[in-house]
Amino acid sequence: MSQTKQPITTTINQIHQHIDQFVRLQGWIYSKRSSGKIQFLQLRDGSGVIQCVVVKSEVPLEVFSTSEDVAQESAVIVDGIVRKDSRSSLGYEINVQDLIHVSNAPDYPVTHKEHGIDFLLDHRHLWIRTPRQRAILKVRAEVLRAMSNYLDQNGFTRVDPPILTPTAAEGTTELFHIQYFDEEAYLTQSGQMYMEAAAMAMGKVYSMGPTFRAERSKTRRHLIEFWMIEPEMAYFTHEDNLNLQESFLSAVVQQVLEHCEVELTLLGRDLDRLRAVQPPFPRMSYDEAVLWLQKQGRDIQWGEDFGAPDETELANQFDRPVFIQRYPTKVKAFYMQPDPERPEVALCADLLAPEGYGEIVGGSERIHDYTLMQERFSDYNLPNEAYAWYLDLRKYGSVPHSGFGIGLERTVAWICGLEHVREAAAFPRLLYRLYP
RNA sequence: UCCUCGAUAGCUCAGCGGUAGAGCAUCCGGCUGUUAACCGGAGGGUCGUAGGUUCGAAUCCUACUCGGGGAGCCA
Numbered sequence: 001m002s003q004t005k006q007p008i009t010t011t012i013n014q015i016h017q018h019i020d021q022f023v024r025l026q027g028w029i030y031s032k033r034s035s036g037k038i039q040f041l042q043l044r045d046g047s048g049v050i051q052c053v054v055v056k057s058e059v060p061l062e063v064f065s066t067s068e069d070v071a072q073e074s075a076v077i078v079d080g081i082v083r084k085d086s087r088s089s090l091g092y093e094i095n096v097q098d099l100i101h102v103s104n105a106p107d108y109p110v111t112h113k114e115h116g117i118d119f120l121l122d123h124r125h126l127w128i129r130t131p132r133q134r135a136i137l138k139v140r141a142e143v144l145r146a147m148s149n150y151l152d153q154n155g156f157t158r159v160d161p162p163i164l165t166p167t168a169a170e171g172t173t174e175l176f177h178i179q180y181f182d183e184e185a186y187l188t189q190s191g192q193m194y195m196e197a198a199a200m201a202m203g204k205v206y207s208m209g210p211t212f213r214a215e216r217s218k219t220r221r222h223l224i225e226f227w228m229i230e231p232e233m234a235y236f237t238h239e240d241n242l243n244l245q246e247s248f249l250s251a252v253v254q255q256v257l258e259h260c261e262v263e264l265t266l267l268g269r270d271l272d273r274l275r276a277v278q279p280p281f282p283r284m285s286y287d288e289a290v291l292w293l294q295k296q297g298r299d300i301q302w303g304e305d306f307g308a309p310d311e312t313e314l315a316n317q318f319d320r321p322v323f324i325q326r327y328p329t330k331v332k333a334f335y336m337q338p339d340p341e342r343p344e345v346a347l348c349a350d351l352l353a354p355e356g357y358g359e360i361v362g363g364s365e366r367i368h369d370y371t372l373m374q375e376r377f378s379d380y381n382l383p384n385e386a387y388a389w390y391l392d393l394r395k396y397g398s399v400p401h402s403g404f405g406i407g408l409e410r411t412v413a414w415i416c417g418l419e420h421v422r423e424a425a426a427f428p429r430l431l432y433r434l435y436p
Numbered sequence: 437u438c439c440u441c442g443a444u445a446g447c448u449c450a451g452c453g454g455u456a457g458a459g460c461a462u463c464c465g466g467c468u469g470u471u472a473a474c475c476g477g478a479g480g481g482u483c484g485u486a487g488g489u490u491c492g493a494a495u496c497c498u499a500c501u502c503g504g505g506g507a508g509c510c511a
């Protein structure tokens with residue numbers, strides 16, 4: 001026996017560096033199969049899953065009886081020798097010498113059989129232990145890392161806008177009202193206006209953080225709380241904005257492909273569809289889109305916004321995301337810059353992801369003229385006092401500027417090929433679901 | 437808010453007018469190479485709630501509650 005020798009504490013993803021060595025792994029039982037005098041414990045430790053073999057004739061009696069006691073999600077520490085073995089799906093397995101039962105998990109609810117979504121969401125705190133959910137969370141982390149990398153390397157400064165705000169950014173969507181001492185406040189639905197202020201201070205800025213919309217939306221594309229990444233750039237035109245977006249998103253997808261191939265494969269993603277995400281992205285004007293949709297037999301008139309099925313049909317023509325640009329000014333937010341040559345359309349674009357994932361980015365050039373912005377305030381009945389600071393940005397050294405917001409969960413859902421955005425958040429907030 | 441589907445064992449479901457079922461999970465037993473292991477046995481349910489029709493309701497009707505999918509709105 002090797003009791004006198006100290007095991008090397010390591011993790012499953014490092015196990016290939018320890019062939020034939022005596023190691024210690026700390027984790028949980030993922031599943032177990034037994035065959036009388038031999039037990040196969042599938043151990044997970046957060047970095048991976050490995051098969052640990054306990055042979056009755058090779059270990060002390062109490063070690064074998066411990067291996068009989070442990071069940072799914074029991075916490076255990078395993079000491080054993082790393083063996084190369086083609087019978088194991090990882091290619092390696094642990095020949096167990098000692099097994100410490102840290103704690104048990106009686107009647108663990110999330111079994112490896114099928115479960116309904118209601119049950120899984122009620123047990124989200126346990127559901128995230130499964131390989132598929134872990135892979136999604138890994139990809140989400142990589143998406144955020146890739147976004148920071150790209151922006152940091154391209155002269156952007158991260159600025160964090162407030163979560164508690166005195167006013168609405170868009171004026172259209174439903175907000176969460178909260179008590180802010182003696183006055184009313186709202187949870188942010190976008191940091192954009194603050195990012196415009198920051199862009200005038202730093203040139204190029206971005207934010208990443210949660211936003212909240214109290215809309216009674218219940219579809220595979222909606223969360224009540226979701227993350228947005230919002231870059232805002234001084235002296236950027238509408239064209240500059242689109243060029244940045246396609247370069248940014250392509251870089252993000254390619255970095256995720258490079259670092260998360262294992263996870264994407266586990267999720268069953270078609271990697272070729274992601275490899276196709278390279279600039280330039282197709283660009284379609286709103287005018288063209290309406291004509292095209294009418295030709296497809298859809299009931300839409302110039303001046304109306306697109307519905308979800310319209311967006312899906314538009315996006316399905318292409319193998320990469322498509323920009324739909326220059327929407328009617330009237331259906332878009334008050335701060336968007338009208339096209340100087342055609343004031344009835346705005347210098348804005350939505351980026352539609354392929355495969356029916358819908359709008360993942362919305363961006364525009366912002367109004368920088370003080371008088372025009374003031375007109376918009378009265379047109380939209382916005383209270384001048386609450387937005388005085390925003391108007392100030394047009395008063396003191398105003399410049400043309402542009403920005404966009406990208407929805408993190410929709411982007412992750414698209415990259416992972418998920419059925420629903422709820423799996424792209426560790427603890428999704430959904431309509432009528434605030435638990436766990 | 438509207439449309440639509442659903443609620444039966446811990447989980448996933450079958451049963452659709454005549455005494456409540458299966459697989460998995462759990463517990464007991466067997467198996468030295470299992471891959472959602474397998475084989476034998478056991479325990480486990482006022483069929484979402486309330487009312488109605490009927491000799492008789494999990495099953496038919498009404499209302500309510502909770503949930504899924506979608507629309508609108510949006511990222």
